[in-house]
Amino acid sequence: MLVTLEGLDGSGKTTVWERLRSDDMVPDETVFTREPTDTWYGDAVQRSIDDDDADSLAELFLYTADHAAHLSNTVRPALEENRLVVSDRYSDSRYAYQGATLADSEMLDDPLSYVREVHAPWTRPPDRTVYLDLDPETAAKRSGATNKFETADYLATVRDNYERLIEADPERFVRVDATADPDTVYERVRDAIV
Ligand SMILES: Nc1ncnc2c1ncn2[C@@H]1O[C@H](COP(=O)(O)OP(=O)(O)O)[C@@H](O)[C@H]1O
Numbered sequence: 001m002l003v004t005l006e007g008l009d010g011s012g013k014t015t016v017w018e019r020l021r022s023d024d025m026v027p028d029e030t031v032f033t034r035e036p037t038d039t040w041y042g043d044a045v046q047r048s049i050d051d052d053d054a055d056s057l058a059e060l061f062l063y064t065a066d067h068a069a070h071l072s073n074t075v076r077p078a079l080e081e082n083r084l085v086v087s088d089r090y091s092d093s094r095y096a097y098q099g100a101t102l103a104d105s106e107m108l109d110d111p112l113s114y115v116r117e118v119h120a121p122w123t124r125p126p127d128r129t130v131y132l133d134l135d136p137e138t139a140a141k142r143s144g145a146t147n148k149f150e151t152a153d154y155l156a157t158v159r160d161n162y163e164r165l166i167e168a169d170p171e172r173f174v175r176v177d178a179t180a181d182p183d184t185v186y187e188r189v190r191d192a193i194v
């Protein structure tokens, strides 16, 4: 089973993901992974994140290349062995974030749909997605605004995009209130996974 953790920067995904790794209730053979990945593809993505002037379309394809390699090298092999895979960010991050960065593009009427279409023929959708729901102001504050994506204005558009994704696929998503205290958030996420 493939479970993904999604939400705005600062919503607490990595905090939960780290804690799940040492939880006895989570099967030992679980694969914990993330996007951007810790590979040279992920390094290329990181360079783009750090470049305030990066071309938005080029950036989409860097993230998408990283996703393709992540699927073939990590996610699909683990699923073939019937292992639980827990990914800190995955395809919905692209739909929500690049859907927002491309919002001003004159070439695309509906960037979110375009990014989904680019993935559709070859991606492997998650079986369950835990969405850590947080308002953009708190998200920007918690994340420390360390990169170009972490402003409340931009994150508001990203959040609207996540809402569109949830509306289109309500069965897959489990919404968790990320303003709750860390222990409560953690228990709700774990209950959604095991
Ligand atoms: N439930 C919570 N309440 C308050 N602060 C939190 C909570 N969960 C995480 N944090 C803090 O918010 C910041 C961002 O958390 P992090 O797990 O890195 O988020 P993300 O991976 O979603 O960007 C960290 O300083 C973390 O300690």
Ligand SMILES: Cc1cn([C@H]2C[C@H](O)[C@@H](COP(=O)(O)OP(=O)(O)O)O2)c(=O)[nH]c1=O
Pocket: 008, 009, 010, 013, 014, 035, 036, 049, 063, 088, 089, 090, 093, 094, 095, 097, 098, 143, 147, 149, 150
């Ligand atoms: C995976 C992914 C991340 N991002 C963005 C979100 C983050 O601002 C940045 C780095 O992701 P990440 O390291 O997960 O940041 P955080 O822990 O703060 O949530 O990349 C995208 O824009 N598209 C994507 O497909």
